Amino acid sequence: MSKNSKWKYGFFLGCVAPNRYPMIEASIRAVFDHLGAEILELEGASCCPAPGVFRAFHIPTWLVIAARNLTIAEELGIDVVTGCNGCYGTLRDAWVELNHEPELKKMINEHLAKIGREFKGSIEPKHVVQVLYQDLGIEYLRGFVKHKFKDLKVAVHYGCHIIKPSDKRPWGGEYEDPTFLDEIIEITGAKSINYKDKFQCCGAGGAVRTAVKEISADFSREKLENIRDAGADIIIDCCPFCHLQLDLGQMEANNFYKDIIGEPYKIPVIYVTQLLGLAFGIDPNLLGLMKNHDLQQVPPFISLEPFLEKVKNQLT
Amino acid sequence: MSDNVEKYIKRKVYKSTNSRIAQKFVDAGLEKLRACINCGTCTGGCPSGRRTAYRTRSVLRRALTGDESVLEDIGIWFCSTCYTCYERCPRGIPVTDMIIKLRNIAVEEGHILDPHFVLANKVFYVTGHGVPANGEGNQKWRDLRESYGLPPLPPTVHMHPEAVKECQELMKSVGFRDLLDKIEKQKEKEKLEAEKAEANKIEDKKKEKEKK
Incomplete structure (x- = not known):
């Protein structure tokens, strides 16, 4: 497919996607390539830095490192795309704050000058889902759908920082009941089902997971219970850290709360571009949906087999 | 105007903001918290408060009134920064950002897990x-x-x-x-x-x- 120069992004990887859930990174690359959206590497980018921890420890550190990451894309003259809500939160909040507060920008640039960099504010940090929905658009995506899923019930999990704080996000101030991710999912024929407290946090962020795993796992237990009650076949998310929390966290919830949950949870967790890619007819191997190794103690911790089995006949 | 009325008008409502931590709050731009009417909407929507003793309103109240023990309260690390309180605050206080700043002050004092x-x-x-x-x-x-x-x-x-x-x-x-x-x-x-x-x-x- 010829590359359309208006869709060109610097791929901000973050930490969890490349270093723990590389199937997410692989699926974003495959889907963007398929859609004719070009991805360039942001060489030497660091942790965003994670908002719940590093921002909570020392705001100036959070701001200056975020600004440095943005300058890498500014040098290339292209917008940033990230597949992680946490990275998106950091890069977008920092970008908004620096662009609205000249004094702050001046202070940060004094530090950046010491390593020969300058934050200009010339490019915009975007989320993968934002690019799909706003830059490419639903109608454009619809044109690529080759296979339609039938009878597939999906629990959509947005996560928090793709939506909030809404005054620094591109969704027109909507924060209680957005639909953009459901709309994207439903072009595949899958049905986004409603479930209790759909927009509740997964419990990973804000340094909670690092601080007290049991509390963090109780957030996901509650989510998983509501998702199971609603009869979902799979969970679809758009953030590697939520993904980790809902996949690995499912094992943890099964362990910590085995006395109160009854049957252990085993709901397959799939990243939005993995599902889209399947509907577009992309090889499941390229989407990181097939396990192709003998490694132990690596994700996905909850088997995707029931899902793959269910849709197998719909993909021909 | 009678003396009493004048006294009443001039009374120092935010007496406690003279305390060390309250001053740090003000320095960090947290004076917006003074708009708080203690309605508890932040606590009401808090997913962490559903399962722990962390109470958003109470934590911010303690900080503003100069109760320094709040810096050592492990509860301030139970906020998952979901921003529900930020969105719903009827007084437009950026609640989650305040919690983050409170954590910054705690870390500066050496209170980090x-x-x-x-x-x-x-x-x-x-x-x-x-x-x-x-x-x-x-x-x-x-x-x-x-x-x-x-x-x-x-x-x-x-x-x-x-x-x-x-x-x-x-x-x-x-x-x-x-x-x-x-x-x-x-x-x-x-x-x-x-x-x-x-x-x-x-x-x-x-x-x-x-x-x-």
Whole structure:
């Protein structure tokens, strides 16, 4: 497919996607390539830095490192795309704050000058889902759908920082009941089902997971219970850290709360571009949906087999 | 105007903001909190408050009235920063940002949990990633990347040692290195004191036994 120069992004990887859930990174690359959206590497980018921890420890550190990451894309003259809500939160909040507060920008640039960099504010940090929905658009995506899923019930999990704080996000101030991710999912024929407290946090962020795993796992237990009650076949998310929390966290919830949950949870967790890619007819191997190794103690911790089995006949 | 009325109008409503932490709050731009009417909407929508004793309204009230014990309250680390309180506050207070600033003040005073400190000091500062894939213990993650057709390490700081140096340079420049060193010393001191106290306890027990 010829590359359309208006869709060109610097791929901000973050930490969890490349270093723990590389199937997410692989699926974003495959889907963007398929859609004719070009991805360039942001060489030497660091942790965003994670908002719940590093921002909570020392705001100036959070701001200056975020600004440095943005300058890498500014040098290339292209917008940033990230597949992680946490990275998106950091890069977008920092970008908004620096662009609205000249004094702050001046202070940060004094530090950046010491390593020969300058934050200009010339490019915009975007989320993968934002690019799909706003830059490419639903109608454009619809044109690529080759296979339609039938009878597939999906629990959509947005996560928090793709939506909030809404005054620094591109969704027109909507924060209680957005639909953009459901709309994207439903072009595949899958049905986004409603479930209790759909927009509740997964419990990973804000340094909670690092601080007290049991509390963090109780957030996901509650989510998983509501998702199971609603009869979902799979969970679809758009953030590697939520993904980790809902996949690995499912094992943890099964362990910590085995006395109160009854049957252990085993709901397959799939990243939005993995599902889209399947509907577009992309090889499941390229989407990181097939396990192709003998490694132990690596994700996905909850088997995707029931899902793959269910849709197998719909993909021909 | 009678004296009484004048006194009433001029009374110092925010007397407690003269306290050290309250002043830090004001310095950090937290005076917006004064608009709080204590309605508790923040607490009501808080997913952490559903399962822990963390109460958003109460924590911010304590901070504003100069109750310094709030800095040592582990509850302030139970906020998952979901921003529900931020969105719903009827007074437009950026509640979540206030909690983050409160945590900054706590860390500055050395109140940081051990796993958080290790993450900042030994992982992020050293590698540039919060969750790294380099180093000896992480071979399986590099293998996992390769199994999905990706290079063993991503083109981030992991492939660019000079980029790690840039990040460290910046962290020194904004004072983070000094802060981490200060906390490290403080933690070592606390550890020694705890060990000493433990040793004394054992000694006391021994003496008591001998007395018997």
